[in-house]
Amino acid sequence: MVTAHPAPGAALRGTPVVPGLGLGPVLLVRTEIDPDAVAAFAARPVPSEGREEEALALYDAAVAEVAAGFERRAEAGHGAAAEVLTASAGLARDKGLRSAVRKNLRASDSTGLLDALHAAVAQFVELFTQMGGLMAERATDLRDIERRLVAHLVGVPEPGVPTPSQPSVLVAEDLAPADTAGLDPSRVVALVTERGGPTSHTAIIARQLGIPCVVGTAGALGLADGVTVLVDGAAGSIEIGPDLDTAASRVEADRAERALVAAWAGPGATADGVPVKLLANVADGESAGKAAGEPVEGVGLFRTELCFLSRADEPSAAEQADIYAEVLTSFAGRYVVVRTLDAGSDKPVAFATHEGEENPALGVRGLRLSFDNPGLLGRQLDGIAEAARRVGTETWVMAPMVATVAEAADFAAQVRERGLKAGVMVEVPSAALLAHRMLEVVDFLSLGTNDLTQYTMAADRMATDLAHLTDPWQPAVLQLIAITAHAGRAAAKPVGVCGEAAADPLLACALVGMGVSSLSMAAAAVRPVGARLAQVTMAQCEEAAEAALAAADPAAARDAVRAIVG
Structure with missing residues (x-):
């Protein structure tokens, strides 16, 4: 299927979260894990004797790595970012999630660890979503934890935001706390997400970092990698292929305004x-x-x-x-x-x-x-x-x-x-x-x-x-x-x-x-x-x-x- 990209001159609108202007090429954030590595892990022969214990040992080792990663980022951060990352570490270690994985493994001899983990996460995502409020926001965090656990299990690097080679506008379906907290404002000039609300973790951390941010932007993932956009975090607009001279002038005026703010x-x-x-x-x-x-x-x-x-x-x-x-x-x-x-x-x-x-x-x-x-x-x-x-x-x-x-x-x-x-x-x-x-x-x-x-x-x-x-x-x-x-x-x-x-x-x-x-x-x-x-x-x-x-x-x-x- 060919993805239809918005035409130059068009604009998308979302919910404004952090004011400011950001001009740069789109860098799409993808969270997929190498399917070949996943298939190879799932196809491994596992002896029936000791199957559950072996699977849980692998699970526990992956949890330890993922939780430790969150904690390292929390120690390097501060404020809301550190609080959210610490909470994610706790969520990764949650005993209820481990119990659900164990239960799924026991349900059938044909259930592999990846399937057991996915089913357990899906169970808690549904529960959190039904609870609403900030618990619904934790569903995003839990899906991110699942991706990181799977990466450790199959032996590939954890998914996450790539380091931009030039100042860029990050565009994603949503961003997990571990990704948002580690952003460099000198490299990420704006954030645009297709999901999320004004009180999501992405919004809270972006506000702390001072990165212009628009969330809940329908059609954001239809933007092409590399296309230049102007993000207005106050108006909630994303202008596609703007006139570069006009856009640069607006960004410069915004920088002057930010200097006044800092003073x-x-x-x-x-x-x-x-x-x-x-x-x-x-x-x-x-x-x-x-x-x-x-x-x-x-x-x-x-x-x-x-x-x-x-x-x-x-x-x-x-x-x-x-x-x-x-x-x-x-x-x-x-x-x-x-x-x-x-x-x-x-x-x-x-x-x-x-x-x-x-x-x-x-x-x-x-x-x-x-x-x-x-x-x-x-x-x-x-x-x-x-x-x-x-x-x-x-x-x-x-x-x-x-x-x-x-x-x-x-x-x-x-x-x-x-x-x-x-x-x-x-x-x-x-x-x-x-x-x-x-x-x-x-x-x-x-x-x-x-x-x-x-x-x-x-x-x-x-x-x-x-x-x-x-x-x-x-x-x-x-x-x-x-x-x-x-x-x-x-x-x-x-x-x-x-x-x-x-x-x-x-x-x-x-x-x-x-x-x-x-x-x-x-x-x-x-x-x-x-x-x-x-x-x-x-x-x-x-x-x-x-x-x-x-x-x-x-x-x-x-x-x-x-x-x-x-």
């Missing part, structure tokens, strides 16, 4: 001096220490559950205090917003999460875990309060997945008993619609736009086919943000955004215009957002907010805001 040193404010607090999202003491060196006024989201993903037993309040104190110490003289356990769904914590839920994304997660286990929340609040007392850093505490005013009031009472400022996450549409009443019982609100978008649009945020719905620029999502921000202004209480929407410099302008008082994001995104806000007035932000709210769809909203703020 921005804070604090956050509009061009006419209206302050906007820019904050960092952190996961532990190490990430907090790195974020503290950026021009941020504090932490807007300390994801405490990420400290405990590998813990089988609940740490005591004293142990928790030691962990939290590491983060608070890095931000002495500033302030830290601590989120209580957002466990459940895609972030299973052994000592907290309910097992066997049919629909965990809509189940017992976040604050709901404390309904039948109040001691879980009480001990965490005790740990947070002790850390705050010990370090002296101003500490705010917020709960995830709050749906009713009564839940907010009960949580706030427990937080204030410990002398801390209380708030809640606005992730459930009901919380946004009742924001004015929520603010009667709490001190602040923080919009988690990832989940708010997912629940508002009834679309799994990891579903590639629904990426157009899980876009935070969706009019319905923007309306809920505006309602919440208006309630904050009326009550004279802070309303922040700590989801991925805060890291979009263009959307940040509209959010500030709506009345959002703080933006919290990955540390790498702070300078681009701060530099963009410094170039626009509050009046422009308010005009941008009105234009975005009036738009018919996300693309129209982006275009309207870009026309106002540049």
Whole structure:
């Protein structure tokens, strides 16, 4: 079959993830393993006696190599990339996957190791996909692990991204964490994937690396190797065979803009001096220490559950205090917003999460875990309060997945008993619609736009086919943000955004215009957002907010805001 390639002058569109322009030849990423090597391994005669033990010994050796490879890359990386690679190493060693391989080997004497592995992976991919959320994203990671295991078993190099011989645009169906984390931004000028959403691992790591990125791009694999394309990570467009002089001029202007971004040193404010607090999202003491060196006024989201993903037993309040104190110490003289356990769904914590839920994304997660286990929340609040007392850093505490005013009031009472400022996450549409009443019982609100978008649009945020719905620029999502921000202004209480929407410099302008008082994001995104806000007035932000709210769809909203703020 002859592949039809898009004609020069044509353009593809996807979901914009990391702004910036990248011009270069397409380098298609292929993940196939030499079929001859696979066939030769599968055809090997294996004695029936000791067959299972021999196969599992080969499997265990391959797992050890693959997991060690992930860990080496994690040690060389940092931030989100290191976290994702460490998680992949754990997934490769998963005992449940090994048990499934063993079960498949026992099912039939004719089942070879490669078939047993493939069937086991397929079983877990189906399970993860059904669970939705970030667990669905792990299906991509698992398929990548399978390819790497097969490569070791058949004796060929692990598949992965080739090293470009010249600055190139990588185009792939999707990229695994191990591939994305190892990219060299001087060689990879842009990323384009056919699958994936704005909160996929590819998107998160690309944002950290500062590589322009567009995901969910239908027809991307139809691009021919070597054809020159111009990728616009802000508009989500891929221009095929552009005029080289015009494209080069646009790229040069983009580089100048990036230089301004790199020079921005804070604090956050509009061009006419209206302050906007820019904050960092952190996961532990190490990430907090790195974020503290950026021009941020504090932490807007300390994801405490990420400290405990590998813990089988609940740490005591004293142990928790030691962990939290590491983060608070890095931000002495500033302030830290601590989120209580957002466990459940895609972030299973052994000592907290309910097992066997049919629909965990809509189940017992976040604050709901404390309904039948109040001691879980009480001990965490005790740990947070002790850390705050010990370090002296101003500490705010917020709960995830709050749906009713009564839940907010009960949580706030427990937080204030410990002398801390209380708030809640606005992730459930009901919380946004009742924001004015929520603010009667709490001190602040923080919009988690990832989940708010997912629940508002009834679309799994990891579903590639629904990426157009899980876009935070969706009019319905923007309306809920505006309602919440208006309630904050009326009550004279802070309303922040700590989801991925805060890291979009263009959307940040509209959010500030709506009345959002703080933006919290990955540390790498702070300078681009701060530099963009410094170039626009509050009046422009308010005009941008009105234009975005009036738009018919996300693309129209982006275009309207870009026309106002540049």
